[in-house]
Amino acid sequence: MSVVTLTINGQDVSARDDATVLQAAREAGIHIPVLCYLEGLSAVGACRLCLVEVAGVNRLLPACTTRVQEGMEVHTDTPRLQTYRRHIIELLFAERNHVCAVCVANGNCELQSLAIEVGMDHVRYDYVFPSLGMDLTHERFGLDHNRCILCTRCVRACDEIEGAHTLDVLGRGAKARIVTDLNMPWGESPTCTSCGKCAMACPTGAIFKQGSTVAEMVHHPEKLAFLKTARERREWRV
Amino acid sequence: MEKIKLATVWLGGCSGCHMSFLDLDEWLFDLAAAVEVVYSPIADLKHFPERVDVTLIEGAVANEEHLELVHTIRARSRLVVSFGDCAVTGNVTAMRNVIGNSAEAVLDRAYRELPTHNPRIPDEAGIVPPLLERVLPVHAVIPVDVFLPGCPPPAPRIRAVLQALIEGKTPEMIGREMLKFG
Ligand code: SF4
Ligand code: SF4
Ligand code: SF4
Ligand code: FES
Numbered sequence: 001m002s003v004v005t006l007t008i009n010g011q012d013v014s015a016r017d018d019a020t021v022l023q024a025a026r027e028a029g030i031h032i033p034v035l036c037y038l039e040g041l042s043a044v045g046a047c048r049l050c051l052v053e054v055a056g057v058n059r060l061l062p063a064c065t066t067r068v069q070e071g072m073e074v075h076t077d078t079p080r081l082q083t084y085r086r087h088i089i090e091l092l093f094a095e096r097n098h099v100c101a102v103c104v105a106n107g108n109c110e111l112q113s114l115a116i117e118v119g120m121d122h123v124r125y126d127y128v129f130p131s132l133g134m135d136l137t138h139e140r141f142g143l144d145h146n147r148c149i150l151c152t153r154c155v156r157a158c159d160e161i162e163g164a165h166t167l168d169v170l171g172r173g174a175k176a177r178i179v180t181d182l183n184m185p186w187g188e189s190p191t192c193t194s195c196g197k198c199a200m201a202c203p204t205g206a207i208f209k210q211g212s213t214v215a216e217m218v219h220h221p222e223k224l225a226f227l228k229t230a231r232e233r234r235e236w237r238v
Numbered sequence: 239m240e241k242i243k244l245a246t247v248w249l250g251g252c253s254g255c256h257m258s259f260l261d262l263d264e265w266l267f268d269l270a271a272a273v274e275v276v277y278s279p280i281a282d283l284k285h286f287p288e289r290v291d292v293t294l295i296e297g298a299v300a301n302e303e304h305l306e307l308v309h310t311i312r313a314r315s316r317l318v319v320s321f322g323d324c325a326v327t328g329n330v331t332a333m334r335n336v337i338g339n340s341a342e343a344v345l346d347r348a349y350r351e352l353p354t355h356n357p358r359i360p361d362e363a364g365i366v367p368p369l370l371e372r373v374l375p376v377h378a379v380i381p382v383d384v385f386l387p388g389c390p391p392p393a394p395r396i397r398a399v400l401q402a403l404i405e406g407k408t409p410e411m412i413g414r415e416m417l418k419f420g
Pocket of ligand 2: 159162165167191192193195196197198199
């Protein structure tokens, strides 16, 4: 391991050479908005919210999957990036049915908070209004496809932290859906351990505890990194 | 100084935005000193007047009457404000859009499939305005100048917007206090 020096928004930053731009920025107290990234899970670069500009590279790079390099010049908050981020958030709202007023995650939702952060006062795209269902067959949790942004945080939590790999993505593009096992009702899943890690990881109102009503669902994404660190350091015998 | 002509309109919404407006309590006296309310569901006026300065639109565009009215509003108002989530996003009013791209399917669902007694679509012509095939946010129909989200928008948020408009400024819609949906 060696240390490299780079600049982020003109500020000198040093980081381990295996760190990502996102990790280096966080270490230095520089905020980069993320949605599909969650500490403790692998990074997949799916949502593109963390895109940054790097001098000398003519395309934008996701901070969550880009390694730091010596002498790198990174900009995280240019007007161009601000414009793209707002478009990304607007597209997410237009793609499925987000009705914050009646959502379990109202007030505790990362998507909703990001809409505020990027200054979204309305959505300029036409809403798609897809007809999507909910899976309420599991005894403890529910999955509402209307609120899902396909970030795959639940899939990775279930696979990487719980080791169950109950959840996965079926289909492509606008038709993609989160499914349980071989696309069966969640309540009939033979692999789900009911651990609730997917519910901790989900940034929106898509996965929730059964019985939660409007604004009652509070996720605990930070618990996953805590679990992972505790395991790696063998803090528990389990 | 001539008073600002203010109109407020109630389209496809629950009237919660207007209730929140009334929650401005004693500030309504200050407002009354600065504006003249020329049209509103809480004032008995039949026709949307000419030359309005500011119009707050609560609710989404859900039926033919709404559609006609928003065009009149746009033609006669200097500033149009989408007032609350239903106006800004379609919100709860637009939840029926997932049933399909047709008013018929929605009416079927509500009046034929779900009722246990006397399933029948009410068809008294000329009384209830026909539904549009799809519920639309206001800006999908006419240009909107200010978006005031919230379900309902909290009274302090409404006040901040009206205060700015009275002073001839553009309201600063920034941060959780001003922008949170829901
Ligand atoms: S998931 Fe978040 S953004 Fe979507 S409706 Fe629920 S609170 Fe709003
Ligand atoms: S409860 Fe646990 S095992 Fe079941 S789907 Fe969620 S993360 Fe996977
Ligand atoms: S259910 Fe939640 S965590 Fe899973 S992909 Fe959808 S939004 Fe992401
Ligand atoms: S957070 Fe980097 S692409 Fe989603």
